[in-house]
Amino acid sequence: MEFKISYKKLLKALQKVQGIIERREIKPILSNILIKAGENQIEISATNLEVSIKEFLEAEIFEKGSMVLDAKKVFEIIKEMPDKEIYFKKKENNWIEITTDNIFFNIVGVDAKEFPEVSFLEEEEFQEVNKRNIKEMIEKTIFAASNDETRVNLNGVFFEKIIKAGKDVIRMVATDGHRLSMIDKEIEGDSKKGILAIEPLQKGLLFPKKGLLELKKMLDDGLDNQNLFLLLKQNNGIFKKENMMLSIRVIDEEFPNYKQAIPEEIKNKAIIDRIRFLNSLKRISVIAEERSKAINLFFGKNTLEVFTINPVFGEGRETISIGYEGENIRLGFNAGYLVDSINAIDGEEIVIKIKDKDSPVTITPLNDDEYTCVIMPMEIKE
Numbered sequence: 618m619e620f621k622i623s624y625k626k627l628l629k630a631l632q633k634v635q636g637i638i639e640r641r642e643i644k645p646i647l648s649n650i651l652i653k654a655g656e657n658q659i660e661i662s663a664t665n666l667e668v669s670i671k672e673f674l675e676a677e678i679f680e681k682g683s684m685v686l687d688a689k690k691v692f693e694i695i696k697e698m699p700d701k702e703i704y705f706k707k708k709e710n711n712w713i714e715i716t717t718d719n720i721f722f723n724i725v726g727v728d729a730k731e732f733p734e735v736s737f738l739e740e741e742e743f744q745e746v747n748k749r750n751i752k753e754m755i756e757k758t759i760f761a762a763s764n765d766e767t768r769v770n771l772n773g774v775f776f777e778k779i780i781k782a783g784k785d786v787i788r789m790v791a792t793d794g795h796r797l798s799m800i801d802k803e804i805e806g807d808s809k810k811g812i813l814a815i816e817p818l819q820k821g822l823l824f825p826k827k828g829l830l831e832l833k834k835m836l837d838d839g840l841d842n843q844n845l846f847l848l849l850k851q852n853n854g855i856f857k858k859e860n861m862m863l864s865i866r867v868i869d870e871e872f873p874n875y876k877q878a879i880p881e882e883i884k885n886k887a888i889i890d891r892i893r894f895l896n897s898l899k900r901i902s903v904i905a906e907e908r909s910k911a912i913n914l915f916f917g918k919n920t921l922e923v924f925t926i927n928p929v930f931g932e933g934r935e936t937i938s939i940g941y942e943g944e945n946i947r948l949g950f951n952a953g954y955l956v957d958s959i960n961a962i963d964g965e966e967i968v969i970k971i972k973d974k975d976s977p978v979t980i981t982p983l984n985d986d987e988y989t990c991v992i993m994p995m996e997i998k999e
Contacts, residue, residue, distance in 0.1 A: 618682025618707035620654045622674060624700045624717075630672045631692040633838075634663035636831055637670055638688040650688040651732045652705070654678045662735065663688060668828040669735040669864040683729035684713055691715075694722055737855055737862045743846035748858075750802045751845065752836040754789045755829050757800045757961045757988060762826045763793035770870035774829055777821035778804075787818070790875050791826075796954045797878050797977075797991040798961065817849045823872050824854060828865030832856055835863055878977055878991055885943025885971040887916055888983060893937055894967070895959045897923045901933040902952035911995055912952040916971070917945045925952075948974055949995040955980075958990035 631650075639647035644666075651662040657678060662671045684707045695703065698717055706714040711726040755774065763771035774791045781801060790799045835856065836845070848855045856863045898912065905912055905925045915922040919941050924934040948971070958980050959967060966983040974997075980990040 618654050618684055619679040619705065620659055620676045621679070621702050621704050622659065622676040624695070624698055624703055626674050627703060628692075628695050630661050630674055631688070631695055633672065633834065634661065634670055634688055635692060636827075636834070637663045637665055637668050639665040640689075646685075646727065646731050646733065648688060649685045649727055649732065650691070651683060651685050651729060653683045654681050662732075664733060664735050666733065667825060667866045668831055669737070670831065671735075671737055671862045673860045682707055684711070685727040685729050685732050686713060686724065690724065694724075735864060736851075737857075737864055738848055738850060739862070741848050741850060743848045743855075743857055746845050746847045747802075748836055748845035750787075752833060754787070754800050754802060755833050755836075758789045758791040758798045759826060759829055759833075760791075760957045760961065761793060761796050761798035761990075762791040764826075765793070768794070769868060770823065770872055773823045773825040773868050775821055775823050775872040775875070776818060778818040790872075792873070792875055792878070792991075795951070795993050796958070797875055797989075798958065799875070799879075799989045799991075801987050821872065822849065822854065823868040823870060824865055825868055828854075828863075832863055832865065835861060879979065879989070880970070880972040880976050880991075883970040883972055883979075885916065885946060886941070887921065887943075887969045887971070888940035889921065889937065889967055889969065890939075891959060891962060891965055891967045894921070894923075895956065897935045897937055898952055898956055898959070901925055901935055902956075904930040904933050905952055909995070910952045911949055912955070913947060913949050913997065915945070915947045916941055916943065943971065946971060946974055947997065948978070949997040950992060951995060954992050958992060961990070962988060 634650055647665055653660040657675065658673050659676045660671055660673055694715060698720065701717050704716045708714060711728055713724050713726045715722040758774050762773055771793055774789050777788050779786050779788050785804045786801045787804055788799065788801045844858065846857045852867050854865045854867060901923045902910060902912055904927050906927050912923065912925045919939060921937045921939045922934060924932065926932040962982050964982040968981050968983050970979045974994065977991045977993045982988060
């Protein structure tokens, strides 16, 4: 096996796989990449058995074949190379020669037969999806997914198709048990027929957070000029664009009944300037307790007081003018949860709806029912 390839193309591809490769010692083979040389191109593949990626790169092929290399080490080698074409040659006993100009590396590889086989089902029929909508929906939900690996059914974002106001809508929801983020997007245009044909979305699918972060990277790269296609089959979601494929294994756990967390009877409603409130939260939370990030909100007649008391550092207070209908009420929150939710909202004003001091509050954009955040208040120490 032997080929020649552009430095920039190779470096960019190797950088993409670094977030996928498995660095733990449980399965050492997963810390490697598979490179296949075919007709005028190479394929670079990586997997951690939950998320897999394959990228196709133009190259000059002198001899077809396969090689398996340590992903991190080969990335570090290529990163330090000059911006010139790089030669790869596989020799006996899986030794790999990497050269350019007067620079020479000879590194040990692994038998390609040991690399796990990952099927991207390339011959199946993929459906086109709106890449801008998918990217936005991931950005507005993924922060609320849990990082607690023991709560597997909360470690991702739930996708489902629903009917809303008589229209077909794709909904994404994420929660960590303390907060929830939910966004709806109407299915329209060229992607409508394809999305409706994806049967598993009728029941809903739970995609892992790590996989969706890799999908977001894929969408960030070349968003304007490449279509995105989706196939849901064999418990995997496979996303495809011009020169790349990403396979994400669906989490086989039941997502909680998130609708129960959204309060319906609302007694109190505040309309607040989004940036003004966001800046106030950032200022006052500077002295909040490091562990809890606890901050207090007191809603009164057309005013909101943002304050925190830290027994070590002291206290901070700020009063904001708001529009408010309801009774005087004091609530405690994790400041980070509020900041994350408000950062995810577009527009100049937000609406906070409050049932009572013990129930979750909802935060939405003003005059927009596409996006909803729900946050559970903290117990306040009197």
